[in-house]
Amino acid sequence: MGWFWWSAVTLTTVGYGDNASVAKLGKATALILMFGGLLFILGLAARIASSLTVKQLTGNPDGFNELKDRAVGTIDKSGTEDFLLEHFF
Structure with a gap:
């Protein structure tokens, strides 16, 4: 799980200097929060871009x-x- 943890931290740009859990449950929770936050921000950006595009097309x-x-x-x-x-x- 070590390589997956470090790749997920790098992908979500959380950084290595933060305090991180050593327990598997803590890392799993952190992964869910990191990717959930990433998906939330991506969805928000997509919604804004979509609304601006629709307004231009009218x-x-x-x-x-x-x-x-x-x-x-x-x-x-x-x-x-x-x-x-x-x-x-």
Whole structure:
């Protein structure tokens, strides 16, 4: 269990200088707390990123037909320019 303990401590960036339990039950409890805290922070960051992304997507057009009324840009002499010229402009 020694290698697993040190790899988990390194992964969760808790550090080696902290006081650590030598009992297996104490190490198991610490592992649960470390990974639980890591998952909590990751979930919180994912939720924030997701909410920001959803807010940004609400102003986007639902389909190509809505692009006819908007100013759009593309790179000269590209496949996208050919597509837009053929279908819309």
